[in-house]
Amino acid sequence: MKTVIITGANSGLGFECAKNILLESQDYFIVMACRNIEKAEKAKSELIEITKNENIGVMQLNLSSLSSVREFAKDYEKAQYPPLFGIVCNAGISNSNGGTTEDGFDMIFGTNHLGHFLLTALLLPLIKGDGRITVVSSDMHNPPNGLIYPGVEVLADPDSEINDKYSQSKLCNLYFTYELTGKLSEIGKNITVNAFNPGLLTDTNFHVNSNRHFTEEAMKMFADRVGVLSESGKALADMVTKPYYGEHTGKYNDRGKEIPSSELSYNKENAEKLWESSVNYTKLQSEETLDGLL
Ligand SMILES: NC(=O)c1ccc[n+]([C@@H]2O[C@H](COP(=O)([O-])OP(=O)(O)OC[C@H]3O[C@@H](n4cnc5c(N)ncnc54)[C@H](OP(=O)(O)O)[C@@H]3O)[C@@H](O)[C@H]2O)c1
Numbered sequence: 201m202k203t204v205i206i207t208g209a210n211s212g213l214g215f216e217c218a219k220n221i222l223l224e225s226q227d228y229f230i231v232m233a234c235r236n237i238e239k240a241e242k243a244k245s246e247l248i249e250i251t252k253n254e255n256i257g258v259m260q261l262n263l264s265s266l267s268s269v270r271e272f273a274k275d276y277e278k279a280q281y282p283p284l285f286g287i288v289c290n291a292g293i294s295n296s297n298g299g300t301t302e303d304g305f306d307m308i309f310g311t312n313h314l315g316h317f318l319l320t321a322l323l324l325p326l327i328k329g330d331g332r333i334t335v336v337s338s339d340m341h342n343p344p345n346g347l348i349y350p351g352v353e354v355l356a357d358p359d360s361e362i363n364d365k366y367s368q369s370k371l372c373n374l375y376f377t378y379e380l381t382g383k384l385s386e387i388g389k390n391i392t393v394n395a396f397n398p399g400l401l402t403d404t405n406f407h408v409n410s411n412r413h414f415t416e417e418a419m420k421m422f423a424d425r426v427g428v429l430s431e432s433g434k435a436l437a438d439m440v441t442k443p444y445y446g447e448h449t450g451k452y453n454d455r456g457k458e459i460p461s462s463e464l465s466y467n468k469e470n471a472e473k474l475w476e477s478s479v480n481y482t483k484l485q486s487e488e489t490l491d492g493l494l
Contacts, residue, residue, distance in 0.1 A: 399427020
C-alpha cells in the first residue's frame, strides 16, 4: 500500500480524484489534506460509502498559512502512513478570494502557488522510491485575451492591482511543475512531476464560491474549454495510478490528453526566478528538503 496526499479533497475535483483512486484499487491510502476538518470528515464518510474502501485519512492543512503547511508536514511524518507515493496539488481559489495571507503574501498567489511549493518541498524527502507529483493548473494560465507575466514580486504583493491573479497563479503552477521536473532529473530522482487542466467545471464549489454563473451563451462560447467533473476526476486519478505518468515527466495534461501549455509557461527565466523567490518567501532551508534540490 502507498499513500497519496490530495489537497482540497473534500470537494469538487479533489473529491472525484480520491473517489476514482479508491474505486480502482486497494493499493492506495488517500490522505485528504483539507483546511476544514468537519467538511473533510463528512467527505471521507461519503467516499467510504460510495467506494466501500476505507483506506482514507483526514489531515488539517491550510495552504494560505506557511506555518500550517510546516505543521502538516511534521504531523504527516509522525502519522506513519504507508510510504508516500503521490502528492496531488489540487486545492485552489479563484479571483474572488482577495486578501493577504497571514505571512503577508497575496492570497491567491499564497494559496495556489506558495503553499503547494512549500508542501511539496517538505514532503519530497519522504518519498523513498518512485513518486509522482501532480499539479492542478488550468487552461486559464493561457486566457482567451492573453497574459502578460508581471514578475513574482508583483504577484506576491497583496496590494498589486492586477485583475488576472488567478491566471497568473495557474501559470506559476506550470513554472513550478517544469522547474521541479528539471531539478529532480538533475539529482537523479525517479519522481515525476506533471500538470493537469480539468477544463471549466461548473459543478464544483469553485464558481459557486466566486458567485460566478455561466449563461448558455457563455458555455457555447467556451465549449472547447469545458470539462466534465466525472471525466476530469478520472483523468486526474489516472495520472496518479497509470504507469504512463510514472515514465513521463514535465508534461501538461488537458482533460486526459497531453498537449503543450502556453509558450509563456516554458519561459525558463521566469520559472527560475519564481523558484528562487519561493525559496526565500517560504524560508525553505536546504536541510528541510531533498539533498541537492536547492
Ligand atoms: N472549477 C473549474 O472550472 C476549474 C477549472 C480549471 C482548474 N480548476 C482547478 O481545479 C482545482 C480544484 O478546484 P474545484 O473546481 O474542485 O473547486 P472546489 O470545489 O472549490 O475545490 C477547491 C478545494 O480547495 C480547498 N481550498 C481552498 N483554499 C484552501 C486552503 N487555503 N487550504 C487548503 N485547502 C483549500 C477547498 O476547501 P474548502 O471546501 O474548505 O473551501 C476545496 O476543497 C483548483 O486548483 C482550481 O484552480 C478548476
